Amino acid sequence: MNGVNGVAFGVFVFLFLVVTILGFAASRWRRATSLDNLDEWGLGGRGFGTFVAWFLIGGDLYTAYTFIAVPATLYAGSAVGFFAIPYGIIAYPLVFIFLPRLWSVSHRHGYVTPADFVQGRYDSRGLALAVALTGILATMPYIALQLVGMQVVLEVMGIGTPGESWIAKDLPLFIAFGFLAAYTYTSGMRAPALIAFVKDVLIYVVILVAVIYIPQQVGGWGHVFDAAQSSFDAANAEGAVPPKGMIPPPEMQWAYASLALGSALALFMYPHSVTGVLATRNRSVIRRNAALLPAYSVLLGLLSLLGFVAIAAGVKVANPQHSVPQLFEDQFSPWFAGVAFAAIAIGALVPAAIMSIAAANLWSRNVYKAFINRDATPAQEAQQSKLVSLLVKFGALVFVLALSKDFAINLQLLGGVWMLQTLPAIVIGLYTRWFHRWALLAGWAVGMAYGTWLAYGVASPVKAHFGGPLVDFPGTETKVYIAVVAFLANLVVAIVLTVGLRALKVDPGVDQTTAQDFHADRGDPGVEAERSHGAPVHA
Amino acid sequence: MLIIALLAPAVAIPLWVPLYDRVDPRLGGFPFFFWFQIAMIGVAVVLTSLALVVAAKVTRLDRVAHGLSPEPPDAS
Numbered sequence: 001m002n003g004v005n006g007v008a009f010g011v012f013v014f015l016f017l018v019v020t021i022l023g024f025a026a027s028r029w030r031r032a033t034s035l036d037n038l039d040e041w042g043l044g045g046r047g048f049g050t051f052v053a054w055f056l057i058g059g060d061l062y063t064a065y066t067f068i069a070v071p072a073t074l075y076a077g078s079a080v081g082f083f084a085i086p087y088g089i090i091a092y093p094l095v096f097i098f099l100p101r102l103w104s105v106s107h108r109h110g111y112v113t114p115a116d117f118v119q120g121r122y123d124s125r126g127l128a129l130a131v132a133l134t135g136i137l138a139t140m141p142y143i144a145l146q147l148v149g150m151q152v153v154l155e156v157m158g159i160g161t162p163g164e165s166w167i168a169k170d171l172p173l174f175i176a177f178g179f180l181a182a183y184t185y186t187s188g189m190r191a192p193a194l195i196a197f198v199k200d201v202l203i204y205v206v207i208l209v210a211v212i213y214i215p216q217q218v219g220g221w222g223h224v225f226d227a228a229q230s231s232f233d234a235a236n237a238e239g240a241v242p243p244k245g246m247i248p249p250p251e252m253q254w255a256y257a258s259l260a261l262g263s264a265l266a267l268f269m270y271p272h273s274v275t276g277v278l279a280t281r282n283r284s285v286i287r288r289n290a291a292l293l294p295a296y297s298v299l300l301g302l303l304s305l306l307g308f309v310a311i312a313a314g315v316k317v318a319n320p321q322h323s324v325p326q327l328f329e330d331q332f333s334p335w336f337a338g339v340a341f342a343a344i345a346i347g348a349l350v351p352a353a354i355m356s357i358a359a360a361n362l363w364s365r366n367v368y369k370a371f372i373n374r375d376a377t378p379a380q381e382a383q384q385s386k387l388v389s390l391l392v393k394f395g396a397l398v399f400v401l402a403l404s405k406d407f408a409i410n411l412q413l414l415g416g417v418w419m420l421q422t423l424p425a426i427v428i429g430l431y432t433r434w435f436h437r438w439a440l441l442a443g444w445a446v447g448m449a450y451g452t453w454l455a456y457g458v459a460s461p462v463k464a465h466f467g468g469p470l471v472d473f474p475g476t477e478t479k480v481y482i483a484v485v486a487f488l489a490n491l492v493v494a495i496v497l498t499v500g501l502r503a504l505k506v507d508p509g510v511d512q513t514t515a516q517d518f519h520a521d522r523g524d525p526g527v528e529a530e531r532s533h534g535a536p537v538h539a
Numbered sequence: 540m541l542i543i544a545l546l547a548p549a550v551a552i553p554l555w556v557p558l559y560d561r562v563d564p565r566l567g568g569f570p571f572f573f574w575f576q577i578a579m580i581g582v583a584v585v586l587t588s589l590a591l592v593v594a595a596k597v598t599r600l601d602r603v604a605h606g607l608s609p610e611p612p613d614a615s
Binding site (some may be wrong): 010079083085086088089090092093094097098154220221222224225246247248250254256257260261282283284287289290291292294297298301302483515516518521522523524 | 546561585
């Protein structure tokens with residue numbers, strides 16, 4: 001690792017400061033009379049239109065870690081990592097179909113979290129708690145990974161090289177996260193929404209320049225793919241395990257498809273994506289965005305291929321995650337490399353802020369208000385959320401610094417497995433009350449335990465446990481995504497027990513929702529009223 | 540139903556991996572595996588946009604069927 005480049009570092013720090021100022025100023029944007037309730041602090045006033053939502057949700061879902069990890073898998077010769085692209089394709093039609101219903105019912109009843117909906121629909125604090133805890137558990141390591149993404153950029157810039165003192169290594173990360181925590185605390189959801197503009201514009205510029213300029217420098221795309229192929233062939237000739245390849249081998253096709261499907265289904269169970277969606281101003285914003293957000297997928301697809309470009313350009317790094325940032329440093333002039341690094345680092349801030357807000361809302365609504373202080377006022381709820389958002393970020397920091405990075409990656413892997421187990425309660429619940437609440441809870445418990453156990457049993461060349469996301473489908477030798485296997489077990493348990501509990505006429509609880517709730521839009525009876533207690537001035 | 544029919548290919552085709560897990564034919568140097576999937580993003584966008592048009596009509600019918608006004612009172 002070479003020394004710090006002054007120009008690159010200067011540009012980086014400048015852009016970082018711009019974003020920090022924006023973050024604090026965001027509390028004045030679309031100003032509300034007060035920020036001390038969750039509709040305002042936690043959902044930005046529930047008033048974001050198509051344009052803002054596109055930046056916000058795009059900035060939320062396409063995280064810094066994605067931008068580093070996906071090209072890294074291609075660089076390492078594991079083409080299965082490209083599943084991020086079909087995953088993105090599949091996810092939006094599902095969003096188009098499911099989420100308008102969640103939007104409507106949530107606005108009618110003032111639900112802030114997916115667990116709020118489960119509580120209202122199934123009249124079960126236990127089931128809602130299960131959904132909430134799953135969300136918090138899965139979100140924490142995800143925030144930690146954003147830090148990992150930021151750390152990678154800092155390391156390539158020459159800051160925090162391993163082996164230096166603890167302070168020099170981790171202080172920049174502390175400062176960045178300290179600022180993030182402070183403006184999320186004061187501005188709530190408005191901070192990431194405003195910063196997302198800067199983040200996304202920077203990311204678009206950097207990636208477009210990178211995919212047009214760099215391949216030309218190294219001899220064109222055709223040469224890039226040939227160079228990648230011959231590099232993998234050479235590695236395989238030396239006996240690389242597992243064999244490297246440019247496209248997935250035939251025996252990995254089920255793995256590829258199940259990773260895409262399982263991740264797409266889990267994506268909109270994640271609290272941060274639901275939070276982004278509930279912050280929109282009306283029902284059609286989500287649908288329009290389902291047609292507009294794939295633009296980010298094109299970007300991610302092209303960016304992923306930079307993993308191959310790095311091979312063709314002769315980038316040699318021990319940690320594949322360093323490949324693309326290193327490529328930027330080698331190929332770009334210092335000032336533009338600074339812009340690129342800032343884009344990735346700021347790209348970590350937006351999702352980290354939204355994730356911490358989403359996790360904090362789950363805590364306030366479905367743990368604090370449901371179990372600890374049942375008479376909590378909106379102001380107390382908001383105060384809890386603000387504090388917990390700090391706590392969650394601090395937790396993520398400890399994760400990355402004190403525990404190993406591998407541990408965060410393992411848990412993130414498990415996060416997808418866990419989140420999918422809440423799908424029956426949330427998505428199926430949007431359509432039918434047929435499932436019994438206790439059957440859903442039992443199915444969830446089975447799915448969580450089985451999925452975790454399966455993941456524990458996966459060994460990789462470097463790890464004895466949690467070595468990867470794939471297992472043999474029971475009774476076969478076909479590799480598939482663990483989340484899908486656990487989900488099937490979950491569903492079977494939920495169906496069998498529902499039949500039993502219904503036959504025994506066990507109390508199914510009172511459904512708070514009506515059929516009309518799933519179609520209500522902004523301005524319909526009961527919808528405007530939910531928003532007005534925050535009295536937003538931007539109506 | 541029409542919406543589901545429009546969106547089904549966008550979900551089903553990416554899951555049918557053997558269809559596109561191959562190197563040839565190349566396009567501008569890109570192996571089939573990569574350019575096909577990136578092109579599928581465009582196809583999905585077209586299908587979703589068509590579904591958007593259909594959904595506007597379906598939503599009106601759904602609203603009336605559930606006792607709401609055909610258009611949301613506050614469509615801003």
